[in-house]
Amino acid sequence: MSRSQDPHKTFLPFGNPFRMMKAKGSNLSPKLLDLLNTFEETLSARLNKLKPANKKDVLSFSWMKAAIESLCGIHADIKVLITALELPVCDWDDKWIDVYLDNSVKLLDICIAFTSEISRLKQGRLFLQCALHSLTGASSNKFVSARSSLDGWRKHVGSKNPKLENCFSVMESLARTLDLPKIKNSSKGKVLMRAMYGVKAVTLFVCSAFAAALSGSAKSLSDVQVSETYLWGETFADLQTFVNTEIRNSTNGSFAVLKEIEDVVTGVEKLYPVVRDCVGVGPVGDEELMKCTLDLEKSTEKFADGLNLLGKEVDGFFQVVLTGRDALLCNLRVGGDVFDQMRTNHRLDGQAVR
Template sequence: MSRPHDLPHPFFHFGNPFRMISPKGSNLSKRLLLLLNNFEETLAGRLKKLNPKDKDGVLSLSWMKLAMLSLCETHNDIKTLITELELPVCDWDEKWIDAYLDISVNLLDICNSFSSEISRLNQGHLLLQCVLHNLDSSSSKQFIKARSSLDAWRQHISSKNPRVENCSTILNKLVESLDLPKVKNSAKGKVLMRAMYGVKVETVFICSVFASAFSGSARKLFDLNVDDKYMWAQAFTGLQTSINSEIRNLYSSGRFTVLKELEAVDTSVKKLYPMIQDGVDPVEVEAFQKSVSDLARRAEGLSQGLDLLTKEVDGFFHVVLTGRDALLCNLRECGTVSDTKLGCKVVERVQS
């Protein structure tokens, strides 16, 4: 699997604002230490909550929903921290600003990719509804239509989404920013950059898990090494090991998906399909009706889970977008104009 130190080309050629920075020897005031500790303790608790108690929680849509919600909360926390640090944007290095805008639009691209895949999976629900509608009748013609819809569903679900496949390139860029030469900064800057490292690590991890789940491949996963000096390091390592290991185990066993709800629907489809090949034998009517009911229940569970996940992905998109817009607004108030063209470029990429 890819690791940060294996990537040859640094993302921030000018120095990395997300470099791991230890507070030791940095003469941080009690107030700054308190802000940093509160941020890291909160992040640690948040990561612990994401660690499933058993393997059945990997990867359910409910877990993915919680993971995306956790990411939104962490990104909101960093906004709050910036405010509490009273670190004016006017003092930020222009190259850091450009990098932040570039990273933010990469995250928006990832959100759009995830949304497109969720929408694609939800389209399959329409095919399942056709199946269930046709199975209301005992007519052989309706059974033929039902088989055709099941074939279409299986083909639709097994197809690949090129937008999800491209997520790896974007994630590689984000990983590259995790381990670069140290940047000298003020005490407030060091607190911010240390906190931003935590944000980046959680973001890369969760997005890589999503990319792996949606692409049907464990190759989208990253194994990130985090120094024990961070309060959240142990919680993150435990979470990463638990989730990544189980995903790899599932794929190595031949599963076409690690999404629990999608796998459940596929199991029902495989069980029902032979029953409608030549019509239902009177002896098998009860088993047939149970299979139809199971498919209906599981299909509805998949659809509802995808709808809830869509809301959280859209929420994360909004968090990233408003953060970028707030930065541009602050730059204009500071009289900075060099960001204008880049801002337009960002908008063009988001809308394309």
């Protein structure tokens, strides 16, 4: 796991992409304005629930799980809005479709990177289980085996995951597309693009925080500037500042970011010298050995449970994105020529969907 202390790096700030909308709801019918308000109020409520009472809870599997659950809900909300707008895909501007398909591929790639890192951490857990199993055995070489397993964990947790490292550039690319196409003659299109901006901004924020927590580096954090003309803008800015500040403070000289990983690392560092001193001479200080072993066993169990739950949420989000993409492509098939054109630009056997 990378622990490099990279210089503070942020994505380019993005303002309100709908500058032509001088006031929210300008030129919108009461029905469209109500749909937009409902979406933005729901988004604000979801963001508000993500701010924990204790800042240290940000860097935990439980917060990350809640953040991904919120993303799934937000992506479901945009589907509800699209249905309510009664704006058939055949009426979508080609630019909207192009942006949506391109962004969905990026999100799938990011999900794959997260899944890869979660799988890698699960592999590291095997070293811990082997060490604990060795210490409960009666073999004369149990301390040698335990020390070897602990060495394996230390090496594994300190290594880098290329897929996770590569997803940082994917998120930068995603950030550059936040400024969506301008809408001139379609009120429904304006509502749709405005809502999609909210989905993209929150998705980018959560994914960047997720990557920073998993990598142990704040270099992937985004600082998206959102206009207060959105009903969710102030809540978003408050949450983003809260979360990013805590992550940056915690990565300053820290070996691990996530609390569950930090607890395991601490347990290993306490147990390792005790096991090392026992090699060749037998147990010295049985009470200390038992205490350190029990502490590591407890932290390893919490670590494993958190990983499993988080992995399921990431898989769920992957399916949400993939389902939405497939639904759009199915609707495009009805358009015949339109689908053929989009299929040329966005191959289904691309880097994420293969």
